[in-house]
Amino acid sequence: MTHLITGGSRSGKSRYAEQLAMQHDGPVHYVATAEVRDAEFAERVRLHRLQRPPHWQVLEAERGLAELILGQDQEDGLLLVDCLGMWLMRFFRSDDQFDEMDFVQERQWLLEAIDAIQGRLLLVSNEIGWGVMPMSRVARQYGDLLGRLNQDVAARCQRVTLVACGLPLVLKGG
Template identity: 40%
Template sequence: MKHLVLGGVRSGKSAFAQKQVAVSGKPVCYVATAQAWDDDMEKRVQLHKENRPAEWRLIEEPLALADVLNSLNSPDQAVIVECFTLWLTNLLCLEDEERLEQEKQALLKVVEAFQGDLVLVSSEVGLGIMPMNTLARRFADEAGSMNQSLAKLTNRVTFVAAGLPMPLKSDF
C-alpha cells in the first residue's frame, strides 16, 4: 500500500497519516524531513514527537530522502514520511538546481519501487492566492508538481481538511 496524504497547515493530515501507517501491523519507521531553524519550528517538531508512538523508529533526513527510503525498502516494513513540502523547502534553500533535480528524480523512482507500506505526507499549497515573490511561487509550483507525481505513484490519495479525510483516489 502506498498512500499520499495531503492537507493544509493544521488540517489533521499528520494524525490521519499516523493512523493509516499504524494499522499495517508492521514495524513503523517515521522519516522526518524538518529542520528546526527557529523556536516556532522547534515547538512544531516537539509536538510531532509527542504525538507519535515511542516505539516507532525515527530517521531524520532533510535532503537525501531517496537514500533513506531505499534503505527501508522491504515488504515487511511500514514507513511514514513527514513531510514532502519541508523536504522541497530544504532542497530549494540549497540553491543547487542540479541537486534538486537529482533528489526529486531519485525519490520518485524509489517511491515507485517501494515494496512495503508507505504513507507520504505533503502540504497542499495551491489553494490560496498566487504568492508575491519568486521563491514562494517556485515553491508552490514545485510542491504542486511533486504532489501530482506522487499521486500517480500511490494507490491511495486522501485530502484532509478540518480533520476530515476526503478520499481522492482508492485503487486496491
Template identity: 55%
Template sequence: MLHLITGGARSGKSALAETLAGRHGGPVSCLVTADVRDTEFAARVAAHRARRPAGWQVVETGQGLAEALSQHARPDGVLLVDCLGMWLMRFLDDVSGFDSEAYAWARAALLATLVRLPGTVLVVTNEIGWGVVPLGAASRLFVDELGRLNQAVAALADRATLVTCGLPLELK
C-alpha cells in the same frame, strides 16, 4: 502500497498518517524531513514526536529522502514520510539559493524509489496551491515546485487522501 496524504497546515494530515501507520501492525519507520530553525517550529516538531509511539524508528533524512526510503523499507513494515514540503525546503531557502540541478536529481531519485518500495509507504505533503499566486519569487517557486511534486507522487500512488478539518476525503 503507496498512499499520498495531503492537506493544509493543521488539517490533520500527519495525525491521519500516524493513525494509519499504527493500525498496520508492522514495524514503523518515520522519515522526517524538516530542518528546525526556530523555537516555534521546534515546538511543532516536539508535538509530532509526542504523538508517536516510542517503538517507532525516527530517521532524519536531510536531502537524502530516496536513500532513506530504500534503506528502511521492509515488506512487513510501514514507512511514514513527513513531509514533502519540508523536504523541498531543504533545497530552497531563496530563489538565488535554489540548487535546481540537485533538486531535479533528488526528485527523480525519489519518484523512481517510491514505485519500487516493498511494504506500505505513507507520504504526507502540504496542499498549498489554493491561495493566491504569491508575490515573492521564492514563494512562487516553492508553490510551483511542490505542486508539481505532489502531482507526480499522486500519479504514482495507489491511494491519495485530502485531509481538511481533520476529515479525510479519498481522492484515489
C-alpha cells in the same frame, strides 16, 4: 502499498497518517524531513514527537530521501514520510537560492523509489495552491515546485487522500 496524504496547513493530514501507521502490525519508521531553523518550529517538532508511539523508529531525512526510503524498506514494514513540503525546503538555501540540479536528481530518485517500494509507504504533503498568489518570487517558485511534485507523486501512488478539517477524502484508490 503507496499512499499520498495531502492537505492544507493544520488540516489534520499528519494526524491521519499517524493513525493509519498506528494500525500497522509490523515495524514503523517515521521519516522526519523538516530542518529546524527557529525556536517556534522546534516547539512544533517537540509536540509532534510527543504524539508518536515510542516504539516507532524515527529517522531524520535530509536531501537523500529516496536513499533513506529504499534503505529502510521492508515487506512487512511501514514508512511514514512527513512531509514532502519540508523536504522541498531543504533545497532552498538561506540566501533564497534554489539548488535546482540537486533537486531534479533527488526528485527523480524519489519517484523511482515510490515505484520500487516493497512495504507500505505513507507520504504526507502540503496542498498550498488554493490561496492567494504569493508576492515573492521564491514563494511562487516553491508553490510551483511542490504542486508539480505532488502531482507526480500522486500519479505513482496507489492511493491518494485529501484531508480537510480533519476529514479524509479519498481521491484515488478508494
